[in-house]
Amino acid sequence: MSLRVKFITAIAVLLFILMASTLFLIEKREEKAIFEEQVNIGVLIARNIAYLNLEPFMFWDVEGVERNIQEEIDQQLLYVAFFDQYNRPFAASDFAKKHEPIYRNSRLNGPVDEDSYYSRTKEIQYDESDKKTSVLEIEVPIFARGSSSKWGSIKIGLSLEDMQREISQTRVMLILIGLIGLLGGTGGAVFLSSRITGPLKKLVEGTFWISRGDFSKKIKVNSRDEIRGLAESFNEMTQQLLLARKRMEAANKKLVQAEKLASIGRMSASIAHEIRNPLTSAKLNLQKVLQSEQLKQTEREHLNISQEGIGHIEKFIKELLNFTRVSELNKNYFSVREIIEESIKMMSNSLEEKNIKLHTYFQEDLPSLFVDGDKIRQVILNLLRNACEAVKKRGEIKISASRSQWNGQKAVQIEILDSGPGIPEKEMENVFEPFFTTKSSGIGLGLANAKKIVEQHQGMIRIKGAKEQGACFEITLPAEEQK
Numbered sequence: 396m397s398l399r400v401k402f403i404t405a406i407a408v409l410l411f412i413l414m415a416s417t418l419f420l421i422e423k424r425e426e427k428a429i430f431e432e433q434v435n436i437g438v439l440i441a442r443n444i445a446y447l448n449l450e451p452f453m454f455w456d457v458e459g460v461e462r463n464i465q466e467e468i469d470q471q472l473l474y475v476a477f478f479d480q481y482n483r484p485f486a487a488s489d490f491a492k493k494h495e496p497i498y499r500n501s502r503l504n505g506p507v508d509e510d511s512y513y514s515r516t517k518e519i520q521y522d523e524s525d526k527k528t529s530v531l532e533i534e535v536p537i538f539a540r541g542s543s544s545k546w547g548s549i550k551i552g553l554s555l556e557d558m559q560r561e562i563s564q565t566r567v568m569l570i571l572i573g574l575i576g577l578l579g580g581t582g583g584a585v586f587l588s589s590r591i592t593g594p595l596k597k598l599v600e601g602t603f604w605i606s607r608g609d610f611s612k613k614i615k616v617n618s619r620d621e622i623r624g625l626a627e628s629f630n631e632m633t634q635q636l637l638l639a640r641k642r643m644e645a646a647n648k649k650l651v652q653a654e655k656l657a658s659i660g661r662m663s664a665s666i667a668h669e670i671r672n673p674l675t676s677a678k679l680n681l682q683k684v685l686q687s688e689q690l691k692q693t694e695r696e697h698l699n700i701s702q703e704g705i706g707h708i709e710k711f712i713k714e715l716l717n718f719t720r721v722s723e724l725n726k727n728y729f730s731v732r733e734i735i736e737e738s739i740k741m742m743s744n745s746l747e748e749k750n751i752k753l754h755t756y757f758q759e760d761l762p763s764l765f766v767d768g769d770k771i772r773q774v775i776l777n778l779l780r781n782a783c784e785a786v787k788k789r790g791e792i793k794i795s796a797s798r799s800q801w802n803g804q805k806a807v808q809i810e811i812l813d814s815g816p817g818i819p820e821k822e823m824e825n826v827f828e829p830f831f832t833t834k835s836s837g838i839g840l841g842l843a844n845a846k847k848i849v850e851q852h853q854g855m856i857r858i859k860g861a862k863e864q865g866a867c868f869e870i871t872l873p874a875e876e877q878k
Contacts, residue, residue, distance in 0.1 A: 410580040413602045418573045421636060425565050428643055433558045435650050437533040437551065438512050444475060445537045445549045452477060452485070452547065453539060460486040473521060473530060473552040477537075478503075480547050490521070491552075497532075503548045507536045516555065529555040542843075543850065565639075572632045579625040601629055678705045724767040724851060728875075731764055731796045731807050732757045738775040739794075742783060749788045756795040762805055762874035766852050771872070774845045774856075778811045778868050781841065785815030785866065801855065801871045809870040818866050823858050 444467060445452075451459035464475040465488050474497060476487035482501035491497045502513040512535045518527040534550040580598065601613075613630050681702050685695065739746075739753065746753055764771070782792050791814040799808035818826060827846040849856040854872040 407577075407581045410577055410598075414573045414577050414580075417602055418569045422566055422569050425569075425639070426562050429558055429561055429565070432643065432646060432650075433531060433553070433555070434514050434533065435647075437514065437531055437553050438535055439650060440472065440553070441512075441533050441535045441549050441551045444551065445535065448477070449537070449539070452537065457486045461488070464488050471554055471557070473519075473528070473554055475552075476550045478548045478550070480545055482548070485547060491550075494519070497550070497552070501548055501550070502534050503536055503545070507545055509536070509538050511536055519552075521554075529559060531555050531558075541847065543847075568635070572635060576625070576628050576632055579628040583625040598626065598629065601626070601633075678702065681705070724770065726765050726767055728763045728765055729768045729771070731761050731809065734764075734768060734772050735775055735794060735796060735809070738772050738779055741776055742779045745780070745783050746792075749783065749786070749790065751783060751786060751789070752791045754791065754793045756793075756797075758795075758797040761796060761798060761807060764807060764872055765875040766872060767848075770848045771852070774848050774870065775809070775811075777841045777845050778870075782811055782813035782815065782866070786813050787815070790814045798874075799871055801873050802853075805874045806854075806871050807874050809872070810867060811870075812867040813865045815865050818858065826858055827856070 444464060448460050448463050451463070460477055464477075464486070467475060468488050468490075474488045474491040474494075476491040476498050477485040478501040479485045482504055484498050487498050502515075503511065512533060514531065514533045516529060516531050519530050520526075521528040521530075531553045532550065533553070534548055536545045537547045537549060538544075539546050613633070681698055684690070685698055685702070690698070735755070735757075739755075779792070779794075786792065793810075793812040795810045795812075797808050799806045827842050846856050849870060849872070852872055854870065856868065856870045859867045859869055
């Protein structure tokens, strides 16, 4: 075998190895990128479906949720299943209900946050044919607006046929580009073996950068023979790969934009601010009209009803804003006794109207609390107001504060006990849920706000069953030594 043949053979083998390894790396990277893109799309779809069904889900409207998700099922989205906060099945599409492993098993069993998700691929028999379908299963947690605890989760199954088709097309394209590059390089080596050493070095350098994922490098060859054609083939390949990458980045940007659009929905609470100005104007006008002495008694009664309605709307707006707003804490050292006594003063009129007996107990040498005094006062005031509304005339309310332990450190425990009818045991676990209320005029955000504030202070609030009659709320707040 002549040196020319050996040289050409060596060059051909080298080009084949470099091309195969480069295309293999590119194929794996593209396959990984396509799969990650599919996962991101699936997570976005799951969160979007959860967001669209958040209200019926929060109100336990199983039929409404199932009706909505059944309308979403298509060739891409194969099934949907909702789970409650205890990972129990809540609602699902028809296909999911027929398959026990899908409908009964939630994968988000541990602690999660809003960015958590679970994904896996599996094979299922979707229709009556024997052919199994590749499915990407994704499960994401569901969080209510302003809540730090998981309300539930949603699981979806996406068909991977489109993704596999795209991967196959990419693989064919890479193979064709590799064959073109390999043939061009071999042809150059055959016709110009005597002058190939220098240009070949440039080709090897170019393939090195391509294998590293840098498709911007171009191979420059000064000769006007087949080596130049080989270099142009490589440059064309890198241009194609660069275009493919740009298309993928553009698709990712669209996904990010879709995420931003979804986040706009979370800003809907800010609309409540726009209601205040016209509502205040209407309230002032009503007050001005009520001052007129020419009004008839019937007209005055109707205006008073309207004024009460405006008061309910203002209360609703205030509670909604407090619930959706994530406010910063203005912490300082406060006396527990001082906070409770100020709250009692603010409720003195209501207590006197119903002739309610109020008993207080404060353990000696209580440590100071490093808290936002206004926020904690708001919590105490809310619980006192609920207790005052619950008890009948000449009822009793007991408030106590004592030293305790919380997470291995000093704490203060506050208990508010009333002699009202109490809360049914089956409803105790829901009292802190947003929009849960047993009052005809309430909206169910008072206790949810209280829980949010206490948890912001790294504390705990819970309801305990009273020994006799009534409800007992217990607040535990960490205490710090005043510096």
